[in-house]
Structure formats: structure tokens, C-alpha cells
Amino acid sequence: MAFFKDFKAFLMKGDIIALATAVVVGGAFNKIVSSVVADIIMPLIGVITGGVDFSQKFISLDGNEYESLDAAKEAEAAVLTYGNVIQAIIYFVIVAFFIFLVLRAYERTKTAKEAPKVTEPKGPSQEQLLTEIRDELRKKNS
Secondary structure (H helix, E strand, C coil), X not given: CHHHHHHHHHHCCHHHHHHHXXXXXXXXXXXXXXXXXXXXXXXXXXXXXXXXXXHHCCEECCCCCCCCXXXXXXXXXXXECHHHHHHHHHHHHHHHHHHHHHHHHHHHHHHHHHCCCCCCCCCCCHHHHHHHHHHHHHHHHC
16 A cells, blocks of 8 residues: 555656646647648748748659659659658747747746845945955054
8 A cells, every 4th residue: 555655645746747737738839839830830931932832842762753742652762851851840940939938938927026136235345344454454553
């Protein structure tokens, strides 16, 4: 029974609950970002590049030219689908940007709540203290 008690305590730790929450929110966030990339960003990039669909860009390694990626796959040709790499890079940059925005906003709220006002200490300045020490030493030496 101690095993199950320890396991329950482990599951109920705040770190595990926070991790589980982060995984669920991350999955939902992934769907949002995927939709933004597929439904908004890539069509805009397609318009800018003259209607190019990056997912269909490939290089056939067998030397033959194929009409489409599907035709090359049907012929079982070895292909380098560099368009997918371009899409993945764009997707990564967009995800990194969204995460940056979220973390930046979080850090700003955290510092606004937690940052106490720094006030100058009351009392004599460093020069005044050094002057007083010098004067005291002169009194003792004379």
C-alpha cells in the first residue's frame, strides 16, 4: 500500500499537474498555430510568390521529370521534398514568434506584480560618510 500512496503523492505534486496542463494547452496551441500557418500565412506567401504551393516542390533523384509530387510517388521515385522543409521552417518561425509574444507578456505581468519600488536609502551619502571617517581619523591622530 505504501507504493500506491507514494504514487498518488507523486501524481498530486504541483509540478505534474502543471506539466499535464502545459501539454494540453500546448496541443491546443499547436492546432491554432497550424491553422494560422495553413489557412492564413501560406496562402499569403503563395500570393506573394505567384501562386507557388511549397508542399508540391520536390526534386526527383532518379533524373526523370514528373508533373507532380503524386506522380513521382506513384512511380516510386526517390524525391527530395524541399517544399515541406520550407513550410516546416516557416511554421517553426511562427511558433517561436507566438511563444515569444506569450512569454514576453507573461514576464511583463510578472515583473509588474512582483517588482517592488526601489527607493534610495535615507541617510548620508557615501561621500558624507567618507568625510566623517576622515575627520574622525584626523581627530584621533592629533
